[in-house]
Amino acid sequence: MTEKKNFIEHAKDGKILSHKCINCGYLSLATVYFCKKCGKRGFDDFVLDGQGKVGTYTIMTVPPTGFEKYTPYAWVIINLDNSDLRISGFLPNIQKSGDLPIGAAVKVVGFDDRGIVLKKL
Amino acid sequence: MEKVCVLGAGSTKYGKLEDSITDITLQASVDAIESAGIESKDIKAGYISNVFGVADKQVHLGPVVMSNLGISDRPSLSIESACGSGSVSFREAYANVAAGFYDVALVAGVEKVTHTGTEWTTTYFSYCSDFFYEGQSGVSFPGLFASMARAYMNEFKATEEDFAQVAVKNHDNGLLNPKAHLRKKITVDDVMSSAVVASPLKLYDCCPFSDGASSVILCNEKFAKDHGANYIEVMGSGRGGSSAALQGREHLTTIPSTKIAAEAAFKMAGITPKDIDFAEVHDCFTIAEIVDIEDLGFFEKGKGVEAVREGQTKLNGQISINSSGGLKSKGHPIGATGVGQIVEVFDQLTGKAGERTVKNAKIGLTQNFGATGASCAVHIFQSV
Numbered sequence: 001m002t003e004k005k006n007f008i009e010h011a012k013d014g015k016i017l018s019h020k021c022i023n024c025g026y027l028s029l030a031t032v033y034f035c036k037k038c039g040k041r042g043f044d045d046f047v048l049d050g051q052g053k054v055g056t057y058t059i060m061t062v063p064p065t066g067f068e069k070y071t072p073y074a075w076v077i078i079n080l081d082n083s084d085l086r087i088s089g090f091l092p093n094i095q096k097s098g099d100l101p102i103g104a105a106v107k108v109v110g111f112d113d114r115g116i117v118l119k120k121l
Numbered sequence: 122m123e124k125v126c127v128l129g130a131g132s133t134k135y136g137k138l139e140d141s142i143t144d145i146t147l148q149a150s151v152d153a154i155e156s157a158g159i160e161s162k163d164i165k166a167g168y169i170s171n172v173f174g175v176a177d178k179q180v181h182l183g184p185v186v187m188s189n190l191g192i193s194d195r196p197s198l199s200i201e202s203a204c205g206s207g208s209v210s211f212r213e214a215y216a217n218v219a220a221g222f223y224d225v226a227l228v229a230g231v232e233k234v235t236h237t238g239t240e241w242t243t244t245y246f247s248y249c250s251d252f253f254y255e256g257q258s259g260v261s262f263p264g265l266f267a268s269m270a271r272a273y274m275n276e277f278k279a280t281e282e283d284f285a286q287v288a289v290k291n292h293d294n295g296l297l298n299p300k301a302h303l304r305k306k307i308t309v310d311d312v313m314s315s316a317v318v319a320s321p322l323k324l325y326d327c328c329p330f331s332d333g334a335s336s337v338i339l340c341n342e343k344f345a346k347d348h349g350a351n352y353i354e355v356m357g358s359g360r361g362g363s364s365a366a367l368q369g370r371e372h373l374t375t376i377p378s379t380k381i382a383a384e385a386a387f388k389m390a391g392i393t394p395k396d397i398d399f400a401e402v403h404d405c406f407t408i409a410e411i412v413d414i415e416d417l418g419f420f421e422k423g424k425g426v427e428a429v430r431e432g433q434t435k436l437n438g439q440i441s442i443n444s445s446g447g448l449k450s451k452g453h454p455i456g457a458t459g460v461g462q463i464v465e466v467f468d469q470l471t472g473k474a475g476e477r478t479v480k481n482a483k484i485g486l487t488q489n490f491g492a493t494g495a496s497c498a499v500h501i502f503q504s505v
Contacts (some may be wrong), residue, residue, distance in 0.1 A: 060316045075258060102275050
């Protein structure tokens with residue numbers, strides 16, 4: 001299985017698969033092949049709970065093809081709890097900015113043809 | 122390294138154009154050749170930037186352009202780097218002339234997409250993002266920059282009205298540019314009442330989808346001196362990269378590739394941001410211009426919004442930003458934009474900018490990036 005497929009399988013279970021560099025301990029998403037910090041290749045899998053706080057977001061009203069039926073919806077960047085990593089994804093059923101303040105708790109609930117799917121807690 | 126000069130420049134009008142992608146590239150290139158006072162056979166190589174040639178049934182544009190200029194035997198390179206394609210094309214030509222491979226090179230950028238409609242362009246442009254993490258999950262480019270805008274508002278207490286000021290200024294400048302796409306005076310109220318595209322960005326915070334082509338002729342200093350036409354010198358050239366996905370960046374209110382490219386260009390030029398008289402920056406969305414003028418070092422982080430509020434970036438303000446009207450008003454034919462910025466600098470520094478002339482300008486800068494700034498090139502020019 002490629003790392004991307006493995007990443008997707010974890011996201012389907014609400015987890016974020018990351019890599020901890022064996023050399024320096026730096027944490028990356030599992031889709032990265034070399035450590036950004038030290039340049040080495042060689043990682044241990046490190047599974048994060050796909051839970052975090054809203055870092056920023058937008059509410060999409062002019063969607064790309066395939067997303068018309070969900071409009072309006074949010075696209076969100078979350079700061080994952082217990083790490084410095086961020087993850088972004090699709091968050092349905094958000095109408096207005098008051099529905100999703102920055103700092104609100106959000107979690108990964110799946111992965112499908114809408115990429116990473118998030119849910120507000 | 123050879124000193125490199127820009128000897129000529131040409132551009133079509135930006136907007137909805139009827140002619141084919143090939144024809145508009147040729148129109149801009151012929152104008153650039155005539156402006157340089159050379160013949161096409163003087164050109165030793167071509168660098169042609171374009172993103173969505175598929176939309177007008179022509180990719181591999183390089184040889185098609187060269188053939189129609191009567192120089193089919195000359196090498197060309199067809200370049201794609203999303204919205205930053207034009208400046209990358211210029212950089213490749215610059216590097217090859219500086220290295221002495223060619224004494225004269227053509228750079229041409231083009232885009233022809235308006236006939237495809239908003240849905241096609243919104244969808245296809247989203248392929249320029251890190252698609253696995255971004256486009257795939259339903260975000261468009263307005264949405265990505267809207268996410269940066271919200272982060273900026275949260276961190277620096279900026280307002281949507283502040284962003285609107287950027288659009289108002291660039292439309293004021295574009296009114297003075299006969300080749301601009303959107304030549305229409307607008308107010309902050311017009312921006313605020315326009316339809317929301319991706320909150321907090323509204324239609325008038327966004328640049329238009331445009332057709333258009335721009336070309337410049339580069340040459341070494343000896344060729345420029347021998348040909349006697351008005352020319353400008355390239356003082357500095359820098360490129361940089363950022364995490365392709367926004368989630369991979371340490372800060373969401375800065376574009377690392379701009380900082381890296383600017384640092385390299387300023388170092389090569391031996392000057393600082395204070396020495397720049399005017400700049401064409403990548404204002405694909407109003408928030409982008411504010412982030413750009415901070416990342417380029419014209420204003421401290423978080424202070425760009427105050428500069429806009431106080432009118433410091435207006436034409437003949439403290440530093441004129443986007444005298445052409447920028448992407449917002451001049452238009453954004455994505456493969457051409459980076460070249461079009463250099464056409465504006467050439468026109469400003471050779472006395473061809475008419476009503477929008479930046480007074481006493483000697484040094485101009487261009488900054489053009491791809492996607493959300495995953496790639497960026499900065500160039501610095503001076504009059505001779």
